[in-house]
Amino acid sequence: MNDMLAIEALRITIAGRNVLRDVSLAVPQGHVHGLVGESGAGKTMVARAVLGILPAAARVISGHIAFDGAEITHMSERERRALLGRGIALIPQDPMTALNPAFRIEHQIVDVLRHHFGLGRTAARAQALELMHQVHIRAPERVLRQFPHELSGGMRQRVLIAIAFACRPKLIIADEPSTALDVTVQRQVLRLIKHLQARENTAVLFVTHNLGVVAKICDTMTVLHAGRVVEEGSVEACFERPAHAYTRALMAATPRYDQPAAALAPVPEALSRDLADEATAWDARHGAA
Amino acid sequence: MIGRQVALRLLLAFPTLFGVALIVFILLRVVPGDPIAMMAGVTATPEEIERLRGLYGLDRPLLEQFWAYLGQLVQGDFGVSITRRLPVTELIFERLPATIELSLFAMALAVGLGIALAVAATYWRGRAAERMTDGFSAFGLAVPDFLWGLIFILILGVLIPVLPISGRVDPSLSFSSATGLYLIESFFRGQFDVFVSTLSRIVLPALSLALPLAAIIARVLKSSLAEVMQQDYILLARVKGFGRFRIVMRDALRNALVPTVALTAVQFTFLVGGTVLVERIFSFPGLGNMAIEAVVNRDLPLIQGVVITFALIFIALNMLIDLTYGLLNPRLRHG
Ligand SMILES: Nc1ncnc2c1ncn2[C@@H]1O[C@H](COP(=O)(O)OP(=O)(O)OP(=O)(O)O)[C@@H](O)[C@H]1O
Ligand SMILES: [Mg+2]
Numbered sequence: 001m002n003d004m005l006a007i008e009a010l011r012i013t014i015a016g017r018n019v020l021r022d023v024s025l026a027v028p029q030g031h032v033h034g035l036v037g038e039s040g041a042g043k044t045m046v047a048r049a050v051l052g053i054l055p056a057a058a059r060v061i062s063g064h065i066a067f068d069g070a071e072i073t074h075m076s077e078r079e080r081r082a083l084l085g086r087g088i089a090l091i092p093q094d095p096m097t098a099l100n101p102a103f104r105i106e107h108q109i110v111d112v113l114r115h116h117f118g119l120g121r122t123a124a125r126a127q128a129l130e131l132m133h134q135v136h137i138r139a140p141e142r143v144l145r146q147f148p149h150e151l152s153g154g155m156r157q158r159v160l161i162a163i164a165f166a167c168r169p170k171l172i173i174a175d176e177p178s179t180a181l182d183v184t185v186q187r188q189v190l191r192l193i194k195h196l197q198a199r200e201n202t203a204v205l206f207v208t209h210n211l212g213v214v215a216k217i218c219d220t221m222t223v224l225h226a227g228r229v230v231e232e233g234s235v236e237a238c239f240e241r242p243a244h245a246y247t248r249a250l251m252a253a254t255p256r257y258d259q260p261a262a263a264l265a266p267v268p269e270a271l272s273r274d275l276a277d278e279a280t281a282w283d284a285r286h287g288a289a
Numbered sequence: 290m291i292g293r294q295v296a297l298r299l300l301l302a303f304p305t306l307f308g309v310a311l312i313v314f315i316l317l318r319v320v321p322g323d324p325i326a327m328m329a330g331v332t333a334t335p336e337e338i339e340r341l342r343g344l345y346g347l348d349r350p351l352l353e354q355f356w357a358y359l360g361q362l363v364q365g366d367f368g369v370s371i372t373r374r375l376p377v378t379e380l381i382f383e384r385l386p387a388t389i390e391l392s393l394f395a396m397a398l399a400v401g402l403g404i405a406l407a408v409a410a411t412y413w414r415g416r417a418a419e420r421m422t423d424g425f426s427a428f429g430l431a432v433p434d435f436l437w438g439l440i441f442i443l444i445l446g447v448l449i450p451v452l453p454i455s456g457r458v459d460p461s462l463s464f465s466s467a468t469g470l471y472l473i474e475s476f477f478r479g480q481f482d483v484f485v486s487t488l489s490r491i492v493l494p495a496l497s498l499a500l501p502l503a504a505i506i507a508r509v510l511k512s513s514l515a516e517v518m519q520q521d522y523i524l525l526a527r528v529k530g531f532g533r534f535r536i537v538m539r540d541a542l543r544n545a546l547v548p549t550v551a552l553t554a555v556q557f558t559f560l561v562g563g564t565v566l567v568e569r570i571f572s573f574p575g576l577g578n579m580a581i582e583a584v585v586n587r588d589l590p591l592i593q594g595v596v597i598t599f600a601l602i603f604i605a606l607n608m609l610i611d612l613t614y615g616l617l618n619p620r621l622r623h624g
Pocket of ligand 2: 045
């Protein structure tokens with residue numbers, strides 16, 4: 001199978017603490033892969049490792065990340081710059097802070113197009129306008145001239161989706177792209193991502209707290225707990241025959257898809273103790289770096 | 290909204306100016322030293338001194354002198370200089386362009402240098418270059434402008450005499466200026482010998498004035514940049530594939546500049562104040578230099594005129610600061 005993203009036994013520490021404990025996952029071409037887990041599980045760390053923007057204190061101890069068949073774990077800064085934005089793009093979590101307040105929307109879409117394709121001003125502008133149509137923004141000419149603070153959260157998220165799809169990347173990482181929005185807007189945004197993904201045949205690594213969202217838009221999924229993979233497989237398989245007690249507990253507690261996706265509901269205490277013990281045992285086997 | 294702000298400022302300018310006029314008037318009559326005696330010289334007879342005193346109105350009661358003086362001020366008349374025997378307004382307009390040119394040039398240097406240092410420190414964060422700019426900022430702040438002036442004169446004027454250290458332009462060059470702004474005018478009139486001569490004489494006094502301000506700008510802009518570099522939109526810029534230099538210069542700098550502009554503008558008024566000593570040190574024929582001569586000679590009308598002029602400059606600058614701040618911040622502009 002042609003995997004657009006393949007992570008193999010990735011281990012990352014921050015200040016000597018294990019935050020990813022041999023994480024493996026694969027996102028096949030054109031598929032949406034859900035990465036689920038409670039807060040602090042390490043979902044964002046996986047995303048940042050793929051993008052090569054780990055915090056300064058983080059160390060990749062072992063493991064591999066491959067994009068479109070090529071190893072990118074320890075890529076040079078220069079090679080990565082050519083990849084980011086063009087091959088791999090990000091839909092960030094918080095639309096309120098992810099746009100640059102000092103520049104008009106047009107500038108923020110056009111700059112990535114010009115950077116990677118060397119487009120002229122007019123061509124880039126036409127392309128930006130086309131993208132605005134594709135993310136269903138009404139009155140795109142006016143929005144292009146506006147500053148971020150003049151737009152609603154939902155509008156900004158649409159702009160960010162337009163930016164992510166601008167260079168037609170093969171892989172998009174979406175880090176909880178809807179949690180900051182209210183429920184109706186959330187649903188529209190998810191539908192939009194799914195729609196564009198299907199049309200462009202983009203692979204998506206979709207990070208979320210919300211199993212309902214996973215059920216709705218993902219093909220395959222990975223459940224992460226304390227930096228360890230506790231469940232993986234196709235979405236149907238995981239939902240019908242969850243292998244791990246943790247997944248079962250999450251599903252029992254999962255808010256419905258159209259409810260606000262706050263943190264996952266707490267799992268039984270005995271179970272979280274067991275999981276914590278497992279993580280400690282893992283650290284004991286592998287050394288705390 | 291901005292219109293009302295300006296109107297309010299203008300209204301407030303009157304009491305400010307009145308206060309300045311009053312303080313200067315009182316101070317000059319309280320401090321010891323008789324200007325007329327100094328002007329007349331040691332050979333003058335008491336009668337001659339009395340006659341001159343009457344001529345300049347200095348024999349009348351203080352309150353009357355003050356009213357006469359205020360009445361003149363309102364008409365834009367600062368009286369006649371005691372030592373130069375020319376209208377003070379004329380003398381001021383002769384010197385004002387030199388000080389304006391020096392201040393603006395110094396300001397441009399300070400802004401350019403300050404931004405360059407802050408950008409370099411941000412780009413090379415955690416490396417030797419960052420510590421060097423920090424060291425420079427500390428040093429630049431610790432040494433006041435007039436001391437920089439003396440240091441430059443000693444090093445570049447005396448030890449290794451590469452730059453002229455006095456005047457505004459080589460006296461052997463003939464240049465009759467229409468605006469008094471030698472640097473700009475000579476450039477646009479294509480008289481490059483005058484331009485180079487003016488430039489070589491303005492660089493050191495301007496640099497003396499600029500260094501402390503550059504240090505402040507560098508320090509504030511650096512911390513402002515550090516904060517901006519933590520923002521989500523900078524992370525997104527990295528994920529777009531932009532290089533670090535571009536991110537600092539294009540995506541971060543404009544956001545970081547907003548808080549720096551207000552501070553720079555306020556500091557600019559201090560820089561203008563600093564011209565008084567620095568012009569003196571470099572024998573730069575500006576307003577400040579003339580102010581010191583006037584004080585030395587106890588030339589009361591001239592001192593009053595120069596001080597009021599400086600007060601007017603400061604009021605105008607403060608008004609400009611408010612306006613630029615409103616224009617720079619898109620949130621204030623549209624909100
Ligand atoms: N910059 C950082 N410095 C130190 N530790 C960090 C940093 N960022 C994250 N961590 C730690 O790494 C672990 C994984 O964090 P991560 O942000 O990946 O979790 P997450 O699954 O994305 O959680 P959330 O759902 O809250 O976003 C956590 O224990 C967190 O405390
Ligand atoms: Mg996260």
